[in-house]
Amino acid sequence: xxxxxxxxxxxxxxxxxxxxxxxxxxxxxxxxxxxxxxxxxxxxxxxxxxxxxxxxxxxxxxxxxxxxxxxxxxxxxxxxxxxxxxxxxxxxxxxxxxxxxxxxxxxxxxxxxxxxxxxxxxxxxxxxxxxxxxxxxxxxxxxxxxxxxxx
Numbered sequence: 224x225x226x227x228x229x230x231x232x233x234x235x236x237x238x239x240x241x242x243x244x245x246x247x248x249x250x251x252x253x254x255x256x257x258x259x260x261x262x263x264x265x266x267x268x269x270x271x272x273x274x275x276x277x278x279x280x281x282x283x284x285x286x287x288x289x290x291x292x293x294x295x296x297x298x299x300x301x302x303x304x305x306x307x308x309x310x311x312x313x314x315x316x317x318x319x320x321x322x323x324x325x326x327x328x329x330x331x332x333x334x335x336x337x338x339x340x341x342x343x344x345x346x347x348x349x350x351x352x353x354x355x356x357x358x359x360x361x362x363x364x365x366x367x368x369x370x371x372x373x374x
Contacts, residue, residue, distance in 0.1 A: 229265045229281065236287055237305040237312075238280040238295065243269060245299050246278035248370055252294045253282070260285075294327050296320040297369045300352055320352055328357065329372045335362040345374070 241249055246266050250256050255264060265281040286306060287295075295302055296318035306314040324347040330337050337345040337359070347357035347366065357366040366372060 232283045235283045241278040242299040243276035330359045332364040
């Protein structure tokens with residue numbers, strides 16, 4: 224059987240250990256679903272591994288912003304970020320969900336102040352990291368389907 228491999232990147236980011244089946248949501252977070260990226264982007268879905276299945280996203284010439292990393296942590300709390308320069312991993316770290324999530328998820332309560340065109344940024348307290356459960360700091364509503372409410 225012939226094996227196909229994904230070529231390494233010279234500069235950019237590799238997001239590894241993404242929860243199986245979530246790679247396309249990572250692309251959406253990064254804004255790569257509206258228009259095709261200019262640089263090489265590799266998406267590998269359902270990769271078998273020692274701990275089960277995972278997804279991988281490789282982004283040539285892109286380093287992630289803190290907000291993007293926090294959004295990825297919401298949908299895949301075990302993901303790792305590898306920064307690549309000159310074809311070498313120069314930094315590797317696990318995403319970390321902060322105790323408070325501000326401005327990256329909307330409240331599911333239609334009556335919440337954050338959904339009324341007020342200058343109030345959505346703010347959530349992290350109640351659980353596995354599975355991810357957030358509680359709105361304003362209306363106290365629990366948010367369990369985080370991916371459907373990403374901004």
